[in-house]
Amino acid sequence: MPSLKDLRTRISSVKATQKITKAMQMVAAAKLRRAQMAAEAARPYAERMDAVLANVAAGQAGGGPALLAGTGKDDVHLLVVCTAERGLCGAFNSSIVRLARERAVSLMALGKTVKIICVGKKGYDQLRRQFEKQIIELIELRSVRYIGFENAAEIARNVIARYDGGQFDVATLFFSRFRSVILQIPTALQIIPAQIPVADATVKPAEAKDQAVYEYEPEENEILASLLPRNIAVQVFRALLENAASEQGARMSSMDNATRNAGDMIKKQTIVYNRSRQAMITKELIEIISGAEAL
Amino acid sequence: MAAFHFDLVSPERLLFSGAVESVVVPSVEGEFMVLKDHAPVMAMLKPGVVHFEDDKGGKRNLFVRGGFADVANNVLTILAEQAIALEDLDTAALDLEIKNAEEDVADAKAEDTRQRAAERLEQLREVKTALKL
Structure with missing residues (x-):
């Protein structure tokens, strides 16, 4: 499972590529x-x-x-x-x-x-x-x-x-x-x-x-x-x-194809990114709540 | 007078296509004028000026740098190596051309290429004097 930072860099690099292919x-x-x-x-x-x-x-x-x-x-x-x-x-x-x-x-x-x-x-x-x-x-x-x-x-x-x-x-x-x-x-x-x-x-x-x-x-x-x-x-x-x-x-x-592919990839990666971000928040919440309950 | 169809094309583009009254073609063996119902002719062109008059009486002159003219069935086609409207032709370009031709004559080794280059130079000089540049 890639970390959030990895995902962020990956998305931004695909975005940069998409800009290039679009320009081309x-x-x-x-x-x-x-x-x-x-x-x-x-x-x-x-x-x-x-x-x-x-x-x-x-x-x-x-x-x-x-x-x-x-x-x-x-x-x-x-x-x-x-x-x-x-x-x-x-x-x-x-x-x-x-x-x-x-x-x-x-x-x-x-x-x-x-x-x-x-x-x-x-x-x-x-x-x-x-x-x-x-x-x-x-x-x-x-x-x-x-x-x-x-x-x-x-x-x-x-x-x-x-x-x-x-x-x-x-x-x-x-x-x-x-x-x-x-x-x-x-x-x-x-x-x-x-x-x-x-x-x-x-x-x-x-x-x-x-x-x-x-x-x-x-x-x-x-x-x-x-x-x-x-x-x-x-x-x-x-x-x-x-x-x-x-x-x-x-x-x-x-290049039109490439731009479209890059768009798809960005969409997919963004979903993965959001999901893992939310999973992390949920995990932290569970930790806090269960910690409070234990008291 | 009756009009006939005339196409002037260079490799890069179609310069003129339409009905004309008369066209003066600079062939290697002298200029000739094409009118309606001209006999089929196939001629090589020398560098020179094509004068033509369209069906509304407008006159135009174009400089061509050699090529071919083909007359058949009341259609005249000029395949020009290069064609420039006379207004756009500047002295400098023509002078450069003449200079190049002079160098060709000087550089040519074989007798026939030298002769061809000399002919070309002669034709270019003729154009220059004809245009009084």
Whole structure:
């Protein structure tokens, strides 16, 4: 049976924790709104990029630059795992890592070589235990407050340089898609060779006619050559923004849980505290009364 | 004159979406104007200024730092690398850009990267003179 003083300290420490989790939840809520806005603002660009790319790539059946057509092999896989820089956000980091790990293990079982680039420290910490040798780089975005396109472009340049250097054949991006505060979906997205959304030609036959007379300025190949790296940067950018929103969403809901748990614990402890306090008073009264009776 | 749909997007946000009368697009092979019923074109942009006139006659100018323009079915989409309203563009930022480009030219080792950097520098200088900054 803990003493009254023990109980008091325990209650006050839980209260302090509750204050922290409450504050973290509110900070996450404010950041979430901003991250969500950024993710939504980036959506039109990515969508239009897809449409334009589908248009251009439609005329390049099978051929085209290496970023589109691939190297013709799929022996070496690069996994770009985007996670958060900070913890305390529920299962956010682990669910992305789990997806990446499952992919890595199944690829290795097929005899493929796996290389991993970690974006974000938390993913690196978790993957390092199992894939120490496979991790070729860790990109930290800790110092970045708001993810700008430049950050994504840099990662994309890094990946493309490795691709041009023949370091891998297929690249897949791992991140968490933001659905809602309580639902984030870990997603794997193949970025190299580029996956072209099925051209609209099948959906809208009227447009197919227009595609035939498309004019290119400069040459089609030249446009495609600069469009493809750009598309990769856009995909990375989108993944980072979705990730940022997901992270804050996950943190918000997990901190909300923590605050509620702390509240429950305080309630329980307070009952125990009151009960033992009353028991002590009763005991003292009995002692006094029985002492008086004995006289 | 008839209006058509125009979207100007940069990776960070959607800058303009609506009906316009005409748009002047700075393509790498020269500026061209897009009006209604323009033939489908896909063009790469150089750093330059996009002028457009919306359906109510309001004129706007935006500086873009390269990107792509896509015209099809009376929809013009500009995917700009970066877009800034001309009023917000300050001389200092442009000068910095030019300085960076000059350094790129100086630093470039391979012939083709050097040439590309030089082209870019040239385009930026053109913008500067065009704006009389």
